[in-house]
Amino acid sequence: MNITGIAAIGAGLAAIGAGIGIGKIGGSAMEAMARQPEMQAKLQTSALVFIAFVEAVALFGVVVAFLQG
Amino acid sequence: MDLITPEFGLVFWTLVTFFILLVILKKFAWKPILGAVSEREEGIKNALASAENARIEMENLQSDNERILKEARHEREVMLKEARELKNKIIDDAKEEAKRQSDKLVRQAQETILTEKKAAISDLRAEVAKVSISIAEKVIRGELSDADKQEKLVNSMLDDNSLN
């Protein structure tokens, strides 16, 4: 296996972490929205912002893969 | 690696283009649009505020009216009460006065009656005395005109007395 393959595995691992994180955020946001439908707009906004933060982690992985490629 | 290395040319053009876009849009788009929007919002806010003011004023007016009405009602009641009191007082006074007058009159009448009665009695007495004397005179005169009768009288009187 060359360095590109290892980089791809790294990117995949980062994606797993981000997937778990985004899933948790999405689930909690849904739960919160169901509990307080009047807060939906605010919850959606902050959920998107937090997803962006978590997603950045996966994207750093992708960028590292690009670095190797 | 190539993919994530910023290129000077594109950075330069992006910077230039972005600043041109920013300056033009700021002056000719964002300022008028945001200005118009905020002016409209301000207008709506002002309209709402003035409506609210009008409502409050209306309420004040209404409460004023109510207050005035209440006052008027109260005043009327007071006046009525006063009038009633006055009336009662007048009636009472009149009654009192009338009573006093009538009492006075009655008293005077009684006094007059009493006086008149006394006068009448004394007059009557005088009259009776006069009449009695004149009757007595006539009777005596008639009795004494006949000797027999005189004697009979004296005898009867004496009898009466001696019998006693």
Add this chain to the structure above:
Amino acid sequence: MGHSIAKIKRISIVFLLISFVGFVNESKATESEGEFSPKDMILHHVKDAYGMHIATLNFSNRDPLHITIPLPVIIYTDSGFTIFSSSLFDHDYHGHTIVEKGGLKLVNLHEKVYVLDQGSDSLELDAEGHPLNASRPIFDLSVTRNVLMMWVSIVLLLLIFLSSARSYKKSKKFVPSGLASFVEPLILFVRDEIGRPMIGDEKYKPYMPYLLTVFFFIWINNIFGLIPILNGANLSGNISFTFTLATVTFIITTLSGNKNYWKHIFWMPGLPVPMKLFLMPIEIIGMFVKPISLMIRLFANITAGHVIILALMSLIFVFKSVAIAPISIAFSLFITVIEIIVTAIQAYIFTILSALYFGMATEEEHH
């Protein structure tokens, strides 16, 4: 927000309908260079290029016909500026065609202009494909396809917003009409959902022009990136573009930082001294990590979207089978629909995070 998303969808579907034609063209073009390599095709798609390649028509009896809009190549070397048309490279990006201009020998290697060293007549490459006898010019200010699409995008933005601003002037009661009634909800969205809550009611106003400009600039370029008939002007998926915008955000944040902001970076209040010393380097690193994450987030999101769509399309050519096409198209349709949402979300995220950083920089001390 739902309202504006519905509108975004309506526009995006139009773009979607014309999208696949271009991808297929791109793929064919690369295939004609011999053995089809998805990686090369994708990398050439997501990277910048000197000419604006529209399509390649393949004929059985003659050379393929490339339809390309030539763009000016502007380079600055020791001997001053050199300007020539990209068509002189004759669609070559392997460094074979040598352009002689102003006493310089220029080649195009993977869409980068190299100046051949004095005395050499052809480009020599090392084992990893790096040039041995050529170097990059000092400045390369070429109007590449990304620059061209950026200009097209700002012309479009100016048309949209200047005409809607004019319609406000015309209507006396400031009632939006026509185009303005479409852009006003978006502008109000940026103001009421991004600027105001993130920066605060008192201070958001000076930042609004930047936030609005950056939001619409990124969004429209994200959408342009999804129109492959323009052959993927992958401007917002280019690190130079996101680097520039993130740098501007960083500069504005740093310049508007107040006493409270710097105190939180260098001497975190309310903590014991060892903790303060411990946090200081972290906060200083964080100051730079914020714009870097902005830069990488936008770049990687948009580039990853393009890579996925192109990789799915490449499947057809990798398997050399028409049977795979329906699956491939169905999947890339799915990804493209997601990407349409991502165009708006990434513009929104970039803007809201910029606003958040401005808000942090201008936040007043409170106890």
